[in-house]
Amino acid sequence: MNSTDSPPQERAPRRTPRWLRIVAWQLVFLFVGAALVEIGARIWLRAHGAPFDADKSRAQIELLMSRAVDLVPRAPGTNAAPTTPRLAVQVPVLQPYTGYVVTGVVDQLDFELKQSHSNPDASRYEILVVGGSVAAMFGALGEKHFLERLDADPIFAGKSIYVYEYGMGGFKQPQMVNFVQYFLALGFTPECVIDIDGFNEVALGNENAVAGSNPLLPSIGHWGSLTNSAAPDRETIGAAWSGLEDQAAIVSIGERALRWGAPHSAFASLLVTRAMASHEARAHTAFEAYTRRLHERASALVLRGPTFDAGVQAVAESSVRCWEESSRSLRAMCDARGILYLHVLQPTINDTGSKPLTPKEIEDGRSPESWTQGVHAGYPLLRAAGERLKLGGEHFFDATRIFADVHQRLYFDDCHFNAAGNVILADRIADEMLACMKARR
Amino acid sequence: MTTTSIERGRRRWPRVLLAIIAGTLLSLVLAESGYRLWLRVRGHPYDAEMLRGEMLELQSRARDFVPHPAPAGVNDVEPENSAQRRLIHPYMGWEVVGSMEEMLADWDRLKDPKTENDYEILLVGGSVADVFGAYGADRLIRRLEADPKLEGRHVYFYKYARGGYKQPQTVNSVQYMLSIGFKPECVLAIDGFNEVALANDNAALHSSPLLPSTMHWGALAMNGIVDRDCIAMAGHIVANLREVESFTSKVISSGAWRSAILGRMAEKRLFSIRDETAVLTTAYYKRTRELGGKYVMRGPPFQGPGMPAMVDGVRAWKEGSRSLRAICEARGIKYVHVLQPTLHDEGSKPVTEEELKKGEMGPNWTEAVNLGYPMLRSEGKRLAEGGETYLDGTQVFKDHAETLYYDSCHFDREGNKIFADWIADEMLKRW
Numbered sequence: 001m002n003s004t005d006s007p008p009q010e011r012a013p014r015r016t017p018r019w020l021r022i023v024a025w026q027l028v029f030l031f032v033g034a035a036l037v038e039i040g041a042r043i044w045l046r047a048h049g050a051p052f053d054a055d056k057s058r059a060q061i062e063l064l065m066s067r068a069v070d071l072v073p074r075a076p077g078t079n080a081a082p083t084t085p086r087l088a089v090q091v092p093v094l095q096p097y098t099g100y101v102v103t104g105v106v107d108q109l110d111f112e113l114k115q116s117h118s119n120p121d122a123s124r125y126e127i128l129v130v131g132g133s134v135a136a137m138f139g140a141l142g143e144k145h146f147l148e149r150l151d152a153d154p155i156f157a158g159k160s161i162y163v164y165e166y167g168m169g170g171f172k173q174p175q176m177v178n179f180v181q182y183f184l185a186l187g188f189t190p191e192c193v194i195d196i197d198g199f200n201e202v203a204l205g206n207e208n209a210v211a212g213s214n215p216l217l218p219s220i221g222h223w224g225s226l227t228n229s230a231a232p233d234r235e236t237i238g239a240a241w242s243g244l245e246d247q248a249a250i251v252s253i254g255e256r257a258l259r260w261g262a263p264h265s266a267f268a269s270l271l272v273t274r275a276m277a278s279h280e281a282r283a284h285t286a287f288e289a290y291t292r293r294l295h296e297r298a299s300a301l302v303l304r305g306p307t308f309d310a311g312v313q314a315v316a317e318s319s320v321r322c323w324e325e326s327s328r329s330l331r332a333m334c335d336a337r338g339i340l341y342l343h344v345l346q347p348t349i350n351d352t353g354s355k356p357l358t359p360k361e362i363e364d365g366r367s368p369e370s371w372t373q374g375v376h377a378g379y380p381l382l383r384a385a386g387e388r389l390k391l392g393g394e395h396f397f398d399a400t401r402i403f404a405d406v407h408q409r410l411y412f413d414d415c416h417f418n419a420a421g422n423v424i425l426a427d428r429i430a431d432e433m434l435a436c437m438k439a440r441r
Numbered sequence: 442m443t444t445t446s447i448e449r450g451r452r453r454w455p456r457v458l459l460a461i462i463a464g465t466l467l468s469l470v471l472a473e474s475g476y477r478l479w480l481r482v483r484g485h486p487y488d489a490e491m492l493r494g495e496m497l498e499l500q501s502r503a504r505d506f507v508p509h510p511a512p513a514g515v516n517d518v519e520p521e522n523s524a525q526r527r528l529i530h531p532y533m534g535w536e537v538v539g540s541m542e543e544m545l546a547d548w549d550r551l552k553d554p555k556t557e558n559d560y561e562i563l564l565v566g567g568s569v570a571d572v573f574g575a576y577g578a579d580r581l582i583r584r585l586e587a588d589p590k591l592e593g594r595h596v597y598f599y600k601y602a603r604g605g606y607k608q609p610q611t612v613n614s615v616q617y618m619l620s621i622g623f624k625p626e627c628v629l630a631i632d633g634f635n636e637v638a639l640a641n642d643n644a645a646l647h648s649s650p651l652l653p654s655t656m657h658w659g660a661l662a663m664n665g666i667v668d669r670d671c672i673a674m675a676g677h678i679v680a681n682l683r684e685v686e687s688f689t690s691k692v693i694s695s696g697a698w699r700s701a702i703l704g705r706m707a708e709k710r711l712f713s714i715r716d717e718t719a720v721l722t723t724a725y726y727k728r729t730r731e732l733g734g735k736y737v738m739r740g741p742p743f744q745g746p747g748m749p750a751m752v753d754g755v756r757a758w759k760e761g762s763r764s765l766r767a768i769c770e771a772r773g774i775k776y777v778h779v780l781q782p783t784l785h786d787e788g789s790k791p792v793t794e795e796e797l798k799k800g801e802m803g804p805n806w807t808e809a810v811n812l813g814y815p816m817l818r819s820e821g822k823r824l825a826e827g828g829e830t831y832l833d834g835t836q837v838f839k840d841h842a843e844t845l846y847y848d849s850c851h852f853d854r855e856g857n858k859i860f861a862d863w864i865a866d867e868m869l870k871r872w
Contacts, residue, residue: 093737096534097609100531106741174617178616181612181760181764184764185651185757185760216617216621223531238676238679240672241680244673306541306544307548321622328771329764331771332767332770333764
């Protein structure tokens, strides 16, 4: 048959393959379904009085990320550039007088020490702020307003004010008193020391006790990992040394065996491998002993600390005694140098009656049980001890009720408050400080 | 050979053997006597007892955190004394294991109503204060208790001085004790040497003079051993120290120390191990310091060694004392601050030949004493003018020509007795 003579065949209309149509329909359903779920969720949220806010959601995610890597979490809305964990300034490192500091503080001390040596300005009024993470956040979120308040007062007319911000996440007494001593020994000469503390002493002190560590040691969550293997002794070094000797023997036997052609002989090979295996087993045992000994010694000797009375109330009493004694010392050290010392007992969300809490604050403010117990047992004791300090002449400011009439949301987690909260705190601290300065005149 | 000559030979051999033995013994005696004679002619007569004491001290130095003077060296401390092992501490940099038991015992005492009327003295400072706790505190207690000013009260010492501590470790340790609940009537701080000598050592190792002594703290801060080189160095050091302990024990128990020849041979070998250990130890500290990097082991910026390190060390000493005084006065606690004497502080003591030999010091410490002690005295004077009970103890051995120091900074029982009497006099004068 000649193909040119045959009539042209009518082509059947091309149909989309069936499987493609199925995929397309699935995609349509998926998109429509997702859209419906999203719309439904938004309607449900709105109906429950909490309409969706993309910015808030982003802030929450950022906060969660920050809490995962930072020692002091960044408050929502602050535009601090995210740092990679390796470069973060909040990586804790061992410090001999405070247990730990963060790398950023080491850099900050470097910078401020060089600055004070190269450009000593005698007329500058220097304020050193110490305490835990609330003090650290006060530096970031409340300091601007605090300085505006001080600058506006005639007492500071013609003076520049500089704030040394050394609040450090997790710090509790006696870390602050030791840090101030170190700061003075380095040659700094502040005119004023403000210590904002109280929460960590009772919350982290109780957490320590629950973990089997003395409440007077630094927060075990912050410090423990830096010291887990920090109690070597001669036996420990001996164990590591034995392991290394066995490893060196394995290498030496192996090299000689190869040089002498031992692998060509089944028997020689057997002997050599047995000898090497024996050394390997001994090295393994030595390294196991080394690790175990380090761990046991660190747990028993470093992380436990001196014997202490257990129980929430007894632990709170120990923690508050330490807080009170440390503040007495800080005041004495400051008085001896003519430095104004202002001691602020910080407010906290779980201190009953300290603030009308919003639903969001209640939701965000869930604490570990040990913290809540510590606050409930410890805050009344802190207030009573603060009164004693005040009666003794200390400039003690009980700030635990400064949010008592504030109905808006301030706390964004179980102890930290946002910029608005810090402005309120800054106002009250400025009031107290100016009053102290005027009284001293 | 005939039978007779064989028999004669057989009869002769015991005499030959005897002659050989006698000859050997005689030559040994002659060698020993000749060597002793030669040493005497050279002006260094052999003193077996002195060598024995030296060995005990070397043994103590190889084993103990705070070395003990002979003859206490071997008798009152067990080998590898676990109580003296160091461990990391969050507020003082390090502590010794024994402090746990010490604190436990003192904690029980705090709760005992029978001790309420006791006059409690908290002793703080470095190793000189620690040794004073062992050999001088009893004397001071007797002197104070005998004085009518104390009205028959029993005196008790809380001994919390630690070898190698320097300011601000001392002020931190007092604050820690007060935080725990201790309520002493008096704080006695004996310090000064470490603040300049160990500060200078730190600077030479590129660590801030204000950090704790790198030699005491660095290994702990870096988890002791951080890489194979460090482990190898530490292993060699430990092996050497054990060799010193074992060798000195053998020499002493075998009586070899009685022989001038054997004694001197042993001494030479021990000195050789000691010198090798010193080199290894410096290398080990240098290595841990390097691995410790900027954030842990370097500390804030500083200059030195030399004068800038002295300025830092003396400032820390002065500021530490100002704070200690303030902390004490705020609680009605009497504060007594003693600047300790030291062997190489020019004019502080007629130094004996024995002291010179035992008190050899490295260049960092020599520089620190020469530069730092005049500064400490001058700042101490200012502290006293400001109202502090400050006692300059640097001249306390000025008129003592006998041997008191058993190394470059520690003095023996007799020295501590003199020191205790002087402190008692000064305290009672100011009571």
